[in-house]
Amino acid sequence: MDNDDFRRGIPTSHKVxxxxxxxxxxxxxxxxxxxxxxxxxxxRDVPPERLLDVAREIAEAAGFSGMIAGQAVxxxxxxxxxxxxxxxxxxxxxxxxxITVSLRAGAILAGAEAGALEALTGYxxxxxxxxxxxxxxxxxxGTAEALGKGTGSDAARKxxxxxxxxxxxxxKEKARALAGEAVRCLDRFGDEAQPLRALATYIVERxx
Amino acid sequence: MDNDDFRRGIPTSHKVxxxxxxxxxxxxxxxxxxxxxxxxxxxRDVPPERLLDVAREIAEAAGFSGMIAGQAVxxxxxxxxxxxxxxxxxxxxxxxxxITVSLRAGAILAGAEAGALEALTGYxxxxxxxxxxxxxxxxxxGTAEALGKGTGSDAARKxxxxxxxxxxxxxKEKARALAGEAVRCLDRFGDEAQPLRALATYIVERxx
Numbered sequence: 402m403d404n405d406d407f408r409r410g411i412p413t414s415h416k417v418x419x420x421x422x423x424x425x426x427x428x429x430x431x432x433x434x435x436x437x438x439x440x441x442x443x444x445r446d447v448p449p450e451r452l453l454d455v456a457r458e459i460a461e462a463a464g465f466s467g468m469i470a471g472q473a474v475x476x477x478x479x480x481x482x483x484x485x486x487x488x489x490x491x492x493x494x495x496x497x498x499x500i501t502v503s504l505r506a507g508a509i510l511a512g513a514e515a516g517a518l519e520a521l522t523g524y525x526x527x528x529x530x531x532x533x534x535x536x537x538x539x540x541x542x543g544t545a546e547a548l549g550k551g552t553g554s555d556a557a558r559k560x561x562x563x564x565x566x567x568x569x570x571x572x573k574e575k576a577r578a579l580a581g582e583a584v585r586c587l588d589r590f591g592d593e594a595q596p597l598r599a600l601a602t603y604i605v606e607r608x609x
Numbered sequence: 610m611d612n613d614d615f616r617r618g619i620p621t622s623h624k625v626x627x628x629x630x631x632x633x634x635x636x637x638x639x640x641x642x643x644x645x646x647x648x649x650x651x652x653r654d655v656p657p658e659r660l661l662d663v664a665r666e667i668a669e670a671a672g673f674s675g676m677i678a679g680q681a682v683x684x685x686x687x688x689x690x691x692x693x694x695x696x697x698x699x700x701x702x703x704x705x706x707x708i709t710v711s712l713r714a715g716a717i718l719a720g721a722e723a724g725a726l727e728a729l730t731g732y733x734x735x736x737x738x739x740x741x742x743x744x745x746x747x748x749x750x751g752t753a754e755a756l757g758k759g760t761g762s763d764a765a766r767k768x769x770x771x772x773x774x775x776x777x778x779x780x781k782e783k784a785r786a787l788a789g790e791a792v793r794c795l796d797r798f799g800d801e802a803q804p805l806r807a808l809a810t811y812i813v814e815r816x817x
Binding site: 420441 | 610628629630632633635636637639640641643644647648649656657658660661662664665668669671672673677680681684
């Protein structure tokens with residue numbers, strides 16, 4: 402989509418195998434994801450209703466009103482002067498919803514009750530946005546070595562990002578504040594939520 | 610994939626909207642298909658087990674060992690001298706499996722017993738192959754007007770096809786024989802299978 406030659410230090414598929422094969426590989430992985438999600442033989446302990454609900458929620462989060470909408474608007478916005486509403490739309494679709502549905506999927510499969518599901522949803526939205534902001538910050542500040550891909554590419558394409566819109570310092574503050582809010586969403590849980598608390602901190606402190 | 614400028618008389622997506630948007634539209638439609646298939650609210654009368662089984666079978670037929678494998682081998686075979694085994698692999702993956710799973714999906718949702726399911730599977734395999742052979746024949750013999758796309762494009766690309774491998778007359782005979790076998794697979798059904806019998810005939814007699 403962004404036509405980058407590298408991802409995490411490795412040449413991208415379309416450069417190595419050509420566009421047709423890269424597109425097919427994407428379609429194959431997307432289809433295989435749904436094959437796995439609907440394989441009740443592999444998930445014998447989970448009631449079929451829950452498997453259906455999880456597959457449907459993931460399809461909604463990834464589909465034309467979710468991640469794909471975000472990616473489409475992201476592409477359409479290159480070279481256009483930044484606007485906060487558009488940026489929020491892109492981030493909520495591209496990142497927040499995928500992270501949130503990952504949390505919800507596990508909780509639904511495990512039979513979580515409504516309150517726990519709501520708490521995890523609140524946590525997911527906040528770390529999702531924090532992740533995207535910190536990704537934008539790393540594109541400005543990170544080293545190509547640590548990231549395994551080029552930096553400064555967003556600015557070169559006049560891409561809409563948090564640092565471009567609000568500046569680097571405000572963006573960092575916003576990311577840290579979101580991580581703090583995310584941790585507070587988990588107050589109803591005990592020690593079992595410790596990995597999620599650590600993850601919120603990691604997201605805003607990572608350097609790749 | 611074949612980089613054609615027209616499909617059914619209409620300019621192709623990647624020509625009108627660009628490659629990135631065309632790829633996203635494909636991903637969106639693929640994802641939406643699974644969202645619909647896993648929406649148990651819209652399918653309240655069908656037991657959830659059946660919905661899962663249908664979604665999984667469709668994912669298998671479409672995925673990396675099904676349609677996508679056929680398409681990948683098809684692309685990799687352009688410009689290479691034809692070979693019957695490769696041609697059968699491509700046709701069984703690209704066409705037969707998708708047509709067969711369409712028949713099985715309806716039957717599974719309706720709660721068909723094993724014998725009926727097997728009969729429909731045999732019918733599907735045969736009309737699937739007949740469809741692909743007649744598609745290849747039309748690419749040689751059809752008019753651009755009736756097809757709404759260019760003809761002769763397979764030959765220009767030295768594409769592996771039935772007419773290229775076995776000649777036009779043998780290909781027509783093979784397609785007609787398959788349609789006949791397909792109809793005999795339906796012997797256990799009564800008048801309710803009449804539309805399927807008509808479809809088998811239509812596939813080998815169509816001109817677009």
